[in-house]
């Protein structure tokens with residue numbers, strides 16, 4: 001069998017590893033338009049700040065693809081520009097064609113950029129290693145002193161912290177009322193906002209950037225919709241990502257926002273699978289289809305897609321958003337629905353010790369199943385709680401203990417959830 | 421593959437395993453020396469109470485450490501590629517040179533086996549004490565509650 005994978009990142013790699021656990025025979029070909037070796041996108045801001053070197057970005061050992069028996073083709077020429085499901089064939093930008101019996105589309109996502117954004121020097125997005133190399137070079141070349149980051153999501157915050165660590169005066173412009181609105185509720189976000197400010201990151205909110213001020217095609221500053229003018233040498237636009245679905249759409253594969261996949265990670269075409277940031281799958285917490293543009297979710301989906309491509313029919317119904325990151329000294333983990341629209345539909349447990357940078361929240365539905373969690377400052381029990389969500393455990397009997405620092409695996413043994 | 425198991429009915433919650441683990445993972449390898457080190461060595465096993473003191477005649481507790489899972493969620497979640505299965509031993513190991521302390525492993529480990537090394541921002545967990553013949557916790561356990569054996573042997577014991 002010929003297996004073809006488009007994309008050499010989280011989802012594609014996980015698929016390779018799970019295919020090879022069961023199938024050493026099939027040929028695997030992988031195509032990527034990124035010339036770089038396999039690296040972890042999540043570490044890019046660590047590289048930007050200089051806290052890790054380039055080598056540490058590598059996600060797998062050198063020689064990984066060879067060991068896995070993968071025929072890897074990378075570089076701009078291997079950008080897949082056409083997919084023909086009837087002929088089971090893809091065509092790359094350089095004219096090369098590849099045939100497949102089974103295909104995995106793991107093309108990920110690209111940063112959203114406003115239509116009117118000019119191409120002046122000093123304006124960047126941060127998604128690929130090449131972007132970071134460019135940013136680093138530019139910071140050096142112009143001796144950059146001031147930076148603006150537009151967007152208060154995970155990438156925006158990580159970028160702002162990294163630039164700040166590089167010694168730049170950094171301003172974060174957020175269009176919504178709070179940072180991390182996709183991940184945290186208002187109270188938790190307040191703690192993070194304060195933490196950022198205490199570490200000398202200026203936050204403007206709600207503030208959209210309406211105008212770019214440049215001289216000789218070089219960025220000099222920005223204007224916000226509040227009429228403020230900020231001098232800056234660099235602007236990083238981090239306004240979220242959009243799935244790379246063009247290829248699939250043109251091929252007639254079912255696409256809503258992302259490529260729609262079932263619990264086997266299969267698209268509406270029998271031998272075509274999708275996984276990761278490009279895919280829209282059923283989310284157990286939201287109870288609807290959504291894109292969870294997160295590394296861990298991409299790995300899980302890639303892993304399941306791989307199993308199914310290798311003939312190990314496996315359905316996965318436990319997809320849920322999960323985030324773990326640090327903002328300076330504060331560790332944050334969140335799962336699922338953390339700010340339900342109608343809180344009266346849920347029972348919501350909270351512990352707010354904002355002055356100590358501690359906040360916990362657990363959202364429980366009417367069936368006593370946990371639907372969302374925020375752990376800020378104290379994260380030790382996160383995985384134990386996640387296991388309750390994914391196993392759909394009725395938590396009514398020990399609900400009172402969920403927020404306690406003493407809640408742990410032992411608690412589950414006590415209540416017979418774990419037998420030991 | 422051998423793993424560490426805790427037989428709850430034999431555990432006294434004496435925490436000898438915690439001390440032994442911390443010492444075994446310290447520079448000096450003994451408890452007294454360990455206590456004087458700049459960075460307090462951390463135990464990778466944690467005694468967790470099942471019933472709090474007082475609610476039963478005897479405290480019930482379980483020593484929890486890494487299970488070296490068949491399908492390790494920590495390995496799958498790790499964003500740096502720093503957690504993997506050692507090809508020779510089959511153990512799940514954290515490569516500290518790769519770990520960036522993002523705590524994605526803590527996010528998913530179903531037993532809570534990952535311990536933070538706050539200072540260095542690195543994830544620590546049971547490594548079966550590779551320098552020792554028998555893991556330190558097993559040697560230290562005074563009641564034989566902790567055992568290091570193949571899963572099949574454990575299953576037999578429970579019959």
Ligand SMILES: Cc1cc2nc3c(=O)[nH]c(=O)nc-3n(C[C@H](O)[C@H](O)[C@H](O)COP(=O)(O)OP(=O)(O)OC[C@H]3O[C@@H](n4cnc5c(N)ncnc54)[C@H](O)[C@@H]3O)c2cc1C
Nearest residue numbers: 007009010011033041042080107108109276277293294295
């Ligand atoms: C700075 C930053 C920090 C992040 N931090 C975290 C974090 O801490 N935790 C977390 O969970 N997530 C994080 N994320 C998100 C995470 O990186 C993504 O969810 C993850 O990379 C998705 O993996 P993927 O395999 O679906 O796709 P991608 O990583 O997007 O990879 C897709 C690949 O396919 C290539 N490709 C696309 N189209 C084609 C084509 N037509 N032909 C050939 N190749 C193509 C792309 O160039 C790319 O190399 C972060 C992202 C960024 C940018």
Ligand code: SF4
Nearest residue numbers: 486487489492494529
């Ligand atoms: S750390 Fe947790 S998830 Fe990882 S192998 Fe050990 S028990 Fe399993």
